[in-house]
Amino acid sequence: MEENHYSDDVYGRARVKNTPELDAYYQELEKLGAGALWTVANDIEPWEPKSNSVPMLWKYDDLRELVLKSSELVTPEQAGRRVVYLVNDKRKDVSAAVGWLYTGIQVTRPGEFTSAHRHRASALRFIMEGNKGYTVVDGNKIMLEVNDFVITPNSAWHEHGVEEDGETCIWQDGLDIPLVNALEANDYAVYDGKQPLINPINHSPITFGGAGLLPADRQWDKPYSPLFKYSWSTVYPTLLEVAKVNEINPFDGILMHYSNPLTGGHVMQTMGAAMQLLPPGFKGKAHKHTGSFVYQCAKGEGYTIINGTRLDWKERDIFCVPSWAWHEHHNLSETEDAFLFNFNDLPVIEGLGLFQGKELEENNGHQMY
Amino acid sequence: MEENHYSDDVYGRARVKNTPELDAYYQELEKLGAGALWTVANDIEPWEPKSNSVPMLWKYDDLRELVLKSSELVTPEQAGRRVVYLVNDKRKDVSAAVGWLYTGIQVTRPGEFTSAHRHRASALRFIMEGNKGYTVVDGNKIMLEVNDFVITPNSAWHEHGVEEDGETCIWQDGLDIPLVNALEANDYAVYDGKQPLINPINHSPITFGGAGLLPADRQWDKPYSPLFKYSWSTVYPTLLEVAKVNEINPFDGILMHYSNPLTGGHVMQTMGAAMQLLPPGFKGKAHKHTGSFVYQCAKGEGYTIINGTRLDWKERDIFCVPSWAWHEHHNLSETEDAFLFNFNDLPVIEGLGLFQGKELEENNGHQMY
Amino acid sequence: MEENHYSDDVYGRARVKNTPELDAYYQELEKLGAGALWTVANDIEPWEPKSNSVPMLWKYDDLRELVLKSSELVTPEQAGRRVVYLVNDKRKDVSAAVGWLYTGIQVTRPGEFTSAHRHRASALRFIMEGNKGYTVVDGNKIMLEVNDFVITPNSAWHEHGVEEDGETCIWQDGLDIPLVNALEANDYAVYDGKQPLINPINHSPITFGGAGLLPADRQWDKPYSPLFKYSWSTVYPTLLEVAKVNEINPFDGILMHYSNPLTGGHVMQTMGAAMQLLPPGFKGKAHKHTGSFVYQCAKGEGYTIINGTRLDWKERDIFCVPSWAWHEHHNLSETEDAFLFNFNDLPVIEGLGLFQGKELEENNGHQMY
């Protein structure tokens, strides 16, 4: 049966040849807002998952100046936010970097801040550069440092800025805007003025960021993590230690999900995120699975082979892996760890029962390129 | 603020005017697979949910002959299944009836059966006509009668047929194929031959269809309902009785979800379904909410006003309500109940935190048309 | 190792012999509210679960007259409720029938009713005799018929009665009073007068008793079933049908749990209940497991062998099976089904991770007696 696996010439697939009679029939159907299933069945029922996206790499060396330039060309008042968004060659119609995920690079200069707003779409950020940047999420001000990961979930009021005495901040935004638009559920509202702070600075990461500890009198009924910031200052040493006492996964090295401490699940309902460590000399094996991923190199340098194409990355470079694309990660250094941050739509894919994966068997698990 | 609610000329929205310098900048970005967010922001961040679908009505009187004709034009061997699918004028590219939901009308003649197959997409059926039709789901054969609702979930092997001594059966199929394709996760496999039966006929509805009773030694780890058939013979009297002891919901009459008896949740991970009773003379008020719905009138006659357009339906007619469309249901009879079956994507919309609704306040809750 | 399994003379058990020095030491400890663990360790750490209860049988023929007599001896005003409670010979100190479960037989005459009250303990009833009995649970009046099972959960206001034109009703009460007292959490309150009804009669069983159907606009945040009555009129035919399409379990025949339709779990947080059908000639095999059970024969006649003692029962007889007692059920009729109702503490035992079981291997799975 495996032999027939990709053939549409088997019983159970549509194999109808056109005839004048059928053509007339199809026209009749069309007038009524209908069609014959067998004319589209093989197309809409593929043998395997198919992605509309292509692998892409965005080099920070190319983009950084253009990002900074945006902060000169337009003001926050004009633009809302100064963001260069990264768009997949095959997903321009939905402004997505891959699948249904949006990503962009945002710049904020000292003393600047955006207006507060909220939307049904969820957002996250990964900090790339700067000092004394902050975000305010539902009245909680949180200071941002390089390689920190922060969330601004579904319908939470949020605004961002950099203190007067800080340094220009650049961060990557990740949103599920294309997905929420596709699901016809997005909305948007602007806050009249600045949000009042309801807690001391960094209340959330301090209160919910103690390993294995939760406040007894917490009152949290939101479907997302109460931990809004995952600090590089704790994430980095954790991965170093975990790597010492765990087997290295042949596909992913040491891969750890950012998790909601109240559920052990993903940080938000529609997007997950993870940090992974590729040990020195790591040559990952290839697998493919459903779900779309946007990566940023947080540290080190290496390359990822995606469907046979090698993409070389170093710190701050961004690339994407489409659903069901073969991919393998390699650390180019023999002495230094490499770290890859990613965000993804796994909560959607897993939550709807759509996750599946496959390991490459040929060539000892490595792609030819 | 309400006054500005639909204006993009407020702080927090993109209000950048084109200049030659900006145009040059945009071109530079485009070369790198990038763009300036403010050029698309207002478009991808709408104030309110927006649907790409339009309301549509498919009259069974128009379609029935064409459906029957399909069974003469092509064989199951050629076509897989003889199905006339119903397609939204604005969703032809994804073969969807509304949103990301597919629906079609399938015909099977006595003695015919389809090959067994499975797919990551989930499917459901609502029986319209005929006698001694059956479906086989993961080795469980289930007999079908008019107005029965049955599920063939994600990756379950299934095949359908009509006994030799039965009568031609017509049923409505509902699938999430467009959604699963959009999420780049669909797959398909054909079963080599017919599935062996692992249980007596109707084992599932008999074993899991006892109200408030579950077998003590059940072993069920699937993410969907073990109850594969919801019989009209119990659904109909239940709704009649429920209507007697409950207040009539002003929008929906008596609306009951088909539910998984092991969880109280939707029958499958990606699609839900419901049956509703509109009492004699019922004039529903209008509301709108996220989520896409395909309806079939199971009994009676009436009309639904969707975004100001009146669609008149009677038994077996099919229509759809797009996400965030105002809709209100009316029973045209002053003496008989009307029953509407629907299936929908609520498990997706609710599960991802995207449900919201609004009631029409003007005109005592009724649309002008 | 199996050989040593019940020996305390192995490494890892306490094997300290008394000495004068140790005796002095023990006395010193005792003064401080302390002791040496090894003096009690083998006692408090048994090799296998141990029950403090003994198997008991209460014949309805013996009890019925005494139950009726209670309604002549005292009034509801004096006694609150006229109940003959059944007490295990080894659990008199906690008024339990078995383990931490209380049971009693309550009588109410036409026109009588109890005062409304509530308690942290949960209660359930199984109807034995009479006509036009009712219970009111949180404002919901529910009519009772023979072999109906009803719940009056944790902290729900409840009262019972029989209509003026009814017939004297007798039912079995089951409560977790001993457990909730042991856990030092019980309370009690009397309602000032009669509860006002908030719904039409039988609203709960009608609204939540439709197989696989749930009201779309339900609002239920209680940790127990919204279905308050499980009617014999649906339970009985369901078990008959289930028996036809399922294998008969060698220990339990056809055993079905009453379940919460919103969760698929037990009806209440501390007590579960089940109905089981023993087919004609059924000779159950013996097993033992943790959890305490109170049975009532709902129909037919048979016997249960518990730890080697045979207890013969017929309709309305009540008996108990203690935790970790070998037990096997036999139907004495070769032509009629027998039905056993039981209630138990499985939600506690399972919920706290304390369930385990063992099948009897000797003698083809049957006890000698």
Place this chain on the structure above:
Amino acid sequence: MEENHYSDDVYGRARVKNTPELDAYYQELEKLGAGALWTVANDIEPWEPKSNSVPMLWKYDDLRELVLKSSELVTPEQAGRRVVYLVNDKRKDVSAAVGWLYTGIQVTRPGEFTSAHRHRASALRFIMEGNKGYTVVDGNKIMLEVNDFVITPNSAWHEHGVEEDGETCIWQDGLDIPLVNALEANDYAVYDGKQPLINPINHSPITFGGAGLLPADRQWDKPYSPLFKYSWSTVYPTLLEVAKVNEINPFDGILMHYSNPLTGGHVMQTMGAAMQLLPPGFKGKAHKHTGSFVYQCAKGEGYTIINGTRLDWKERDIFCVPSWAWHEHHNLSETEDAFLFNFNDLPVIEGLGLFQGKELEENNGHQMY
């Protein structure tokens, strides 16, 4: 009604006076293993929760020498474990410190170790003294330091010891043995020899102790926390920081539960644990609630008033608060924080729906003593 609240002379309570006829009736019932509910009803249905335990304080200054002496009087081979257990004056029959919770103080000298064993009862430890102590849980060796909290859950193989080059270790054991015995579900098994280690030392706390991070390829299906140790080295600074950005709870100061990072729930199914910080000069208000608690002072000094009795404690002292006892905690120092560790049966009380609480209103929330 409040006036009658504690009176049994109200309608709805049993108020039957003895008569010769009733006495005869009671004797008849007794012969059948039965009784009249109204003779015990008011006793088994108390108005408010009642505890069988009394508040107790165990001073470490008194106990330490006796604990050390146990290690001279008996060997691990004889005693299994050298433990001085602490027993409530009113719970000697079940060897409980309070409610259904057992606690003891265990000593292990350098080079000593216990045999590996397991039991259905769950266990936890809080380290009081020593160096290079360790526990092995299901093949995971974990090093112990002062004020660390570790779990050895339901049915996990475990053994303890101190390295040859360590220092005598003393720790507090907490177990639910009385509860699991009462629920008639306990068991015990000894491991033949020492457990083989399946992971590097401290694998569990390193792998699951990263705040907000979980290994992507984890495989954990146990109903308890995969994090076996909660280190004082992270717990202490976390509470200090949390105290700076949170309001001080008037009853509990800063109270944080040890939590299962996969669920946000309690660390085990039957026992929870917490650490709390009482700021300098903290004078807690009194409340009472269901649930039993055993405390150990981890740092500082203060006193707790329980049902009007003041118990003064300092580092290493142990005391208990029974269910539904008024209690308030005071820090005696005006300059130093005080820290109280506790373990409790909250998972049972909450899980079974038995939690309730009450705040003291009189005297500005403080007890007279």
